[in-house]
Amino acid sequence: DAGITQSPRHKVTETGTPVTLRCHQTENHRYMYWYRQDPGHGLRLIHYSYGVKDTDKGEVSDGYSVSRSKTEDFLLTLESATSSQTSVYFCAIYSTGELFFGEGSRLTVL
Amino acid sequence: DQQVKQNSPSLSVQEGRISILNCDYTNSMFDYFLWYKKYPAEGPTFLISISSIKDKNEDGRFTVFLNKSAKHLSLHIVPSQPGDSAVYFCAAGVYNFNKFYFGSGTKLNVKP
Numbered sequence: 001d002a003g004i005t006q007s008p009r010h011k012v013t014e015t016g017t018p019v020t021l022r023c024h025q026t027e028n029h030r031y032m033y034w035y036r037q038d039p040g041h042g043l044r045l046i047h048y049s050y051g052v053k054d055t056d057k058g059e060v061s062d063g064y065s066v067s068r069s070k071t072e073d074f075l076l077t078l079e080s081a082t083s084s085q086t087s088v089y090f091c092a093i094y095s096t097g098e099l100f101f102g103e104g105s106r107l108t109v110l
Numbered sequence: 111d112q113q114v115k116q117n118s119p120s121l122s123v124q125e126g127r128i129s130i131l132n133c134d135y136t137n138s139m140f141d142y143f144l145w146y147k148k149y150p151a152e153g154p155t156f157l158i159s160i161s162s163i164k165d166k167n168e169d170g171r172f173t174v175f176l177n178k179s180a181k182h183l184s185l186h187i188v189p190s191q192p193g194d195s196a197v198y199f200c201a202a203g204v205y206n207f208n209k210f211y212f213g214s215g216t217k218l219n220v221k222p
Contacts, residue, residue: 031208033210035212040119040214041214042116042199042212042213042214042215043154043199043201043212043215044212045209045210045211045212048208048209050208056209058209059112059211090153090154092153094208097142097159098144098156098159099144099146099154099156099201099210100156101146101153101154101155102153103152103153104151104152104153
């Protein structure tokens with residue numbers, strides 16, 4: 001257990017509304033990631049962070065923004081949710097040669 | 111375009127036999143590779159990794175082979191067990207940057 005907590009675990013929202021997913025870690029890891037999992041696409045990197053206020057885009061960053069104002073929290077924001085952003089979102093941290101994942105946040109955009 | 115590809119969406123094997131899962135990558139800069147296992151409604155869990163300085167790495171029933179010239183890696187599970195039934199993802203990245211890309215996954219079904 002790498003001390004990763006994602007919230008909320010489930011959320012249903014409407015198109016056009018803003019949504020923020022939170023990833024919290026308790027072990028001071030430098031690298032944090034947001035992935036989304038979709039059938040046929042596997043896990044796709046949205047954004048990642050290599051330190052406080054240091055972030056970089058992944059493969060599918062359009063429509064998403066992130067913030068990391070402190071080491072333990074990495075926030076993923078959908079400014080205006082669309083149905084194509086319905087997915088399961090996983091946060092991960094990097095430590096000693098591997099990624100550790102959270103349990104996922106299932107987001108449904110109606 | 112995906113940089114890491116798993117071209118077999120599913121694989122079915124008999125208990126006790128070998129399972130071979132394949133993965134291809136396109137970016138020649140990738141030098142670190144990982145395999146993950148995922149059960150429904152859970153986060154992926156780490157299985158095994160390999161650095162590009164090696165061509166094989168073993169951990170119990172799991173062995174990963176890397177063919178750098180072909181940009182191909184494979185995961186061998188011997189012997190396969192019903193509890194191995196899950197979705198398997200390969201991932202690749204440049205070790206110093208710690209930015210990892212995943213394939214689309216292969217769903218393994220091990221029949222008793």
